Amino acid sequence: MLPREALIDTAKRVYRSFGFSPIDTPALEYAEVLLGKGGDESDRQVYRFEHGKHDVAMRFDLTVPLARFVAQHEQELGLPFKRYHIGAVWRGENTQRGRYREFMQCDFDTLGTESMIADVETGLVIHELLRAIGFQEFTIRLNNRKVLNGLL
Known part of the structure; x- marks a missing residue:
């Protein structure tokens, strides 16, 4: 099996073991959906096309398509x-080492849900995924904006 396929299969197995279901969204979305709140930086990074009466764009992440x-x-x-979603995304950035x-x-x-159980489970999924792909020693750092705001 190719390394990329093995990583994807491992991620799917871990996500499913925690009860996450797969979804898939189109690679092309209406530009106004993708760029609704992105701002100028997102506008410059998105591949856009005219398609009849609508502008369409290639998804630059999986978050906006999830919201839709x-x-x-x-x-x-x-x-x-x-849910989990594994898919290609495109950004009009200058290519360089590690940036495609x-x-x-x-x-x-x-x-x-606002349950803290979901937050704990997120950490467990990350931990299990890193272990499953072969990392033996790693550190997971957590942050909470509410705690930081309370300290300021």
Whole structure:
């Protein structure tokens, strides 16, 4: 098996073991959906095309398509909604070491809960995934904006 396929298969196995379900979204979205709140930096990095009456763009991450997916299927989704998404994304950046115009992104999210259990589970998924791909020693650092704001 190719290394990339092995990594993807490992990620899928770990995500599923924690009860996350796969979703997939189109590589092309309406530009106004992708760029709604992105700002100038996002505008410059997105590959855009005219398609009839609509501008379309290639997804630059998996977060905005997730938001559209949830809005579109909100009545059908049970909460909390635990999903993972592994897919190609594109950014119009200058290529350099470690920075590519097309790359694979692996996301997982728990939506529709404020339970701390979901936060703990996120750490467990990351831990298990790093172990499953062969890392023996690593440090996971956590941050919480609310704690930082309270200290300031």
